[in-house]
Amino acid sequence: MGKRSVDDVLQEGIHGKKQIKASERKRFLGTFRERVVIALTKGQLMQDEALFQLEQAMKNHPDTKLLLNGNVSPRFMNSEQDLASKYNIPYTVVSNREAETDIGAVLTYDHAVNIEDIFVPELHDNQEQSKENHTNPIVKAIKKLFKPR
Incomplete structure (x- = not known):
């Protein structure tokens, strides 16, 4: 490897070491996408289906x-x-106030595994409706009592 120029040393001093795939690492809480097994969005942290998948x-x-x-x-x-x-x-709880990401949790390896579908599908309104239709009739009745009019 050749000698580093003065400009390279100054840039590293000002901005820090160059990172490979920095935007990918910011999104996936410090790891690379090819290492991820499953990723949950912040909203999915509270969904039972996403927790089951995790x-x-x-x-x-x-x-x-x-x-x-x-x-x-x-x-x-x-x-x-x-x-x-x-x-x-x-x-590990990863705190990076400068990085904005929609990801809430990531299950990851220390090496590449290249899993195709790492995201848990979002639960949409029609899926919630069908899930609600399969609930216990007693639970439905109680929910109906407390539903705003």
């Missing part, structure tokens, strides 16, 4: 680690932390 991924990939977005309120990450403890998966 648990299945933890069962199938025990040698991973869980990265949690430190910009999300800790009360919304309790379930994810409990799952990680249950399956002996280490977890």
Whole structure:
């Protein structure tokens, strides 16, 4: 490797070391996309279906680690932390105030695995309706009582 120029040294001093795929690392809480097993958005941290998907991924990939977005309120990450403890998966809360990301949690390896579909599908209104239609009739009746008019 050749000598570094004075300009390179100054730029590194001002801006820090150059990072490979910096925008990708910001989005996926410090890791690369090709290392991710499953990614949950901030909104999915509170959805049962997304937690079920995360648990299945933890069962199938025990040698991973869980990265949690430190910009999300800790009360919304309790379930994810409990799952990680249950399956002996280490977890880290990643706080980077300068990086904006829609990702709330990432289950990742230390090496590339190149899994095609890493995102849990968003639960849409019609899926919520069909899910609600399959609930217990007693629960439906109670919900109807407390529904605003």
